[in-house]
Amino acid sequence: MRAPISVIIPTLNAGPALPACLMALGEGLQEGLIRELIISDGGSTDATLQTARAAGAEIVTGPASRGGQLRRGAVRAKGDWLLFLHADTCLAPGWAAPVLAHLTTETAAAFRLRFDSRHPMARLTESWANLRSRLFDLPYGDQALLLPRALYHAAGGYPDQPLMEDVALARALKGRLTLLPATALTSADRYQRDGWLRRGAQNLTTLARYATGTPPETLAQRYTKRP
Template identity: 60%
Template structure:
């Protein structure tokens, strides 16, 4: 029986972060969970594509747009389950056993992981705590928390929209019975450290509110990436 999971990672000039993300997947390969890793690249000018090929991942290329990249990557997947992971997120040790239990439980609920930052201090803990509360209470995780779901449920939900930002919000709002698994996805703190934890956190919340009010994702993405 083939391994059940296809891991899909969108990338754009992610050579500095991709090895860590791929390295965290090794225990899933050893446990027989991962059938393949699909890297959906948006035209990287660094060694991202070379690193993906060296790691034995399937490489899908196209225009840079995170939603579009995820859509193409998931379309290429052959596993019954999809594990969507950002290139700067790393699953904490022990994740494979938890995911195996979830996949084999039979319920098939979509799931996300708990957010953590690769930084220490009160501010990272507070920001991560808010993100995990939002995911648990409102069923609204962001993509840096990872997403695990059956491919048939992903297709039934309409797939990722081809847009550069908030593609994760669009998809998870269409899913039902989303669970938060007791595994931490450790993500980069670079943008928070650059902009300030309070300023970045408030900016992310403002971006979400503007999106709910109908703002164009392309305009939001331009402001988000500054």
Template identity: 60%
Template sequence: MRAPISVVIPVLNAQHVLAGCAASLMEGVEAGLIRELIVSDGGSDDDTRRIADEIGAVWISGAASRGGQLKRGCEIAQGTWIMVLHADTQLEPGWSAVARAHLTLEKAGFFKLAFGSGGVPARLVAGWANLRSALFGLPYGDQGLLVSRALYDAVGGFQDMALMEDVALARALKGQLRALDARAMTSAAKYESAGWLRRGGRNLWTLARYFAGVPVERLAATYRKP
């Protein structure tokens, strides 16, 4: 029987983090869970392609839009389950046993968020993210997603959008998401660069505006301003 999970990772100049993300997946390969790794590129001009080739990933490329990149990656996935991860995220040891148990369920799963550095601010932000996910069913992309192909297709999958593709899919999966008892360790670089309070506040404000109906293109333009 073929391994059930296709892993899809969207990338854009991810040469410094992709190998680490892939290394954390090796226990899933050894456990017979991972069928393929698909790296969906949005126009990298660094060594990301070389690293993807070295780790044996399937490489596809297209316009830079995380929603579009995920959509393209999931479209070619051959597994009966799809796992989506960001390139700067590493699953902590022991995740494969948790994932295997989840495959017996019909719901989609997401991991508990943690940061690789940042001390108290990192723990507070991660704590809020995990609480938000548990109470409102709104995990973000850096928490990963494990969903069956059947359920993914049934709710329409990822939309080709520059921002909030993770929230849009989470809303489509309302009532069909559960937290997995394993952690996704995500890089704190963006928070440490922008400032934990500023970055966290920007995320909340962007989410509120999205729910209020502000077009994603406007949100993306504002979100990416320094």
């Protein structure tokens, strides 16, 4: 029986973070869960692709747009299940057992968020993200997403857009999402750089504007101009 999961990671100059992300997948390899690793790159100029090749990944290239990169990666996937994972996120030890249990279902799942920071605001932000995921079926991409390939395609997959691609797919999966008893440890660099309160407020504002119809391309222009 072939391993069930295709792991898909979008990258763009992810050289510093990618090795730790890939190392954390070793647990899934040992348990026979991972069939293939697909790196969907948006034009990296650092060591990202060298790291990917050394790990035996299949590499897909195209324009830099996380939604588009995720979509291209999914097209190449052969596993019955897809695990979408950001390069600056590591699945915490012990993740394989909850994932194995979830494979008996036909639903999608996200991981519980945790930041690699001891800042008090990190705990508050994590709590909100996990509450949002439970109450509103709205996990973000840094929580990773695991779902059957058939369900991914039935939901329309990731849209080819530069921002809010995770929200768009979560909306399409509403009512078919659960939160796993497993943790995704993600980088707090952006919050530490911008400030926890400022970054959190900007994220909420961006979500609200997207929900009221602002095009993702317009939101992305402002997003990339953040300090």
